[in-house]
Structures are given as C-alpha cells and as structure tokens.
Amino acid sequence: MYLRLVKPSFLLRSSGHDSEKVITDRQTMANNPPEWQRYKVGKPSAKPDWVNPDCQPLNYIYHVAHIPVALEILRTGCLTPRLVYDKSKLNQRRITVTWLSPNFWNAGSRYGNIQFVFDWKRLAGGDDKRFYWVEAINYSPDACRILVTKNDRSNESDLIEFDPTVGDGPWWWDTSTDAHWWNGDYCLEIMAEGKLPISKCERVEFVDHHPHGCCIDPNKCQYKGLGKERAAALFLAATISQEIDLSPIKLIPAGTRALTAFDMPCRGWSAIWREIRDLQFSGPITSQMPAALPILRAALGAYSRTNQSECKMLSALFVSSAEFRRAFENLFQTTFALPPADLDTEVF
Secondary structure (H helix, E strand, C coil): CCCCCCCCHHHCCCCHHHHHHHHHHHHHHHHCCCHHHHHCCCCCCCCCCCCCCCCEECCEEEEEECHHHHHHHHHHCEECCEECCCCCHHHHCCCEEEEEECCCCCCCECCCCEEEEEEHHHHHCCCCCEEEEEEEECCCCCEEEEEEECCCCCCCCCCEECCCCCCCCCEEEECCCCEEEECCCCEEEEEEECCEEHHHEEEEEECCECCCCCCCCCCCCCCCCCCHHHHHHHHHHHHHHCCCCCHHHCCCCCCCCCCCCCCHHHHHHHHHHHHHCCCCCCCCECCCCCCHHHHHHHHHHHHHCCCHHHHHHHHCCECCHHHHHHHHHHHHHHHHCCCCCCCCCCCC
C-alpha cells in the first residue's frame, strides 16, 4: 500500500516573484515571530488511551446553526457565506466566509443545535487551497482564525500565508503521516471563503444549546438551553411537515437496516410521540385514509412552531391512539425508508 501525499498549493509556488516574497517573509518572521506561534500544537500522546489537550486529532470540523438557519441550508443546498461582523480585522472587508470549528462546548453551543459535520482532509486537501492567518481574538479561550480559500490573497498586507506543515501554529498538518492535529487549549476557527455545498457534509448531528450564551441574541433567543433531543424533535417535525429532503445530510448512515432507540431520528421521533400519545382521540381519521399523512404533517408543522394547541387539535382528529400511532410510524417509514424503533422506549 502506498500513501499519496498531496502537497498544498503554497508548497508548489517556488519561482520568480513568489520565491522572493517567501524569502522576504521568512526574514521578517525571524525578526518578528508570527502571532500563531503562541498557539503551537503540542506533541501527540504516546499513550494509546490518552489524547493530549494541546495535540488533538483534527479529523472532522463542524458548522453549528440554529434550527431556522439549518432549514434554510437544506432548502438552498449549501452553507451560504456571510460577511464578518464581529471585531475581526475582516469586518471592513467584502470577504464572505462560512465559519467552521473542531471545538466542542461542554456547556452547550452558542451557535445553535444543528451540527453539520465535514471531513477536514476533504476540505483542506487539494492543490488549489490556500491558507492565511487572520488573527487571534482575545476571547476565553483565545480564538485562532485561519482563512481557507482558493483565492490568492498573498498581496493583502493584513493576511499572512500560513503553512500548516511547519507545525508551529494551532493547526499542524504532519505530511509524513498525512495526519492533522490542533491545539484544543484554544478555539480554532476556520473561515472558509465561498459556498460550502451540503453534498460535502458527512452527516448532521444534534447538540445542546448553551443555556445563557447565543451568537445571535442572548436576550431573545428562544433556543437557549434547548437540549439536543428536543432540538431533534423540532427539526424533524419542521423538515417532515415541509417535505424537505433529508437524504443529503445522512441522518441515517448508509447501509443501516434497522434503527435503535439510541439513534437520534428515533429519539427525536419518540420525543414528539410522548407529547401527543395521551390525547383524547375522537375524530374520524384512520391510518389508512388518504388524509392521514397530510393531517399528520400539518400537526407536525404546528409542533415545529411550538403551537401545542393546534398540534393537539389536529392530532385528535384520529379515531384512536392506536390509529394515530400507525399513521405516525407510516410517516416515519415514508421519510426514512426504515421503520422507527420502539417509540415508547426511554433512552435515558
């Protein structure tokens, strides 16, 4: 077996004006060490059951969004880049970026509940990618920002070309093993320039929202403190009621033939069922009627808007709890091409 290493574009540009610029940049850096050296990745752990916090494998990178934004991503088919509005040096520029990070927040994410997962090697690899150090922002912990782009920005004085293969910054690309590492003691933020199609998304996961902080508006955010299971329920209800195609985000891994109560689609589905199952059903609708699934989709739409009163009124149009459940399970199977696990199983 042979390992093919793909050289980044900055390793291929070595003649003419570019080589002179590289020599000049290196001389400047020798006198003024770059900011990123303060955040240098440590050494990989020699213990098989331990990962050093300052040298963690960088295999996946994430974009976390609130439910309405995640729904819009599904509708458009891509993560749309935005202008930078915080205190970044790029906030006066017309550069639009998609934010990505390998960080995991113990207290919950400030960015929402829906986590789009991307393979880092797939995003960073290729001869057309360029990497630029943007800045380190004094947050808690410090946020180290690297711009990933196909555009040549080497003549822009506020951006410094970053070589991850050197291993002197918060991201290290060890070309001898084609392994990527990052310093988890800090917040690594990747600013990807351009649209990011969800076809490149490995899968979607659900995370807890931070109980107090929010990147949009911590005073008005209705999702603060929202747990991942409830978020999955609201997200699934919204996508199914609006008939949004879920296949690109791989909620169910390829080759799966049966789901368990621990799989997030079933956990979200069960959360919806537990809120509806004890209704007084007294309507004329059975699970076999043509109107069953449209009414159920309407009920899920109300659920996704947290309009519990309307959701219950629509659900109660079924003849009985048993008929409602059959329709509920039929809709799940229609959506995922798999039957749900036991809806009444308590996972935790």
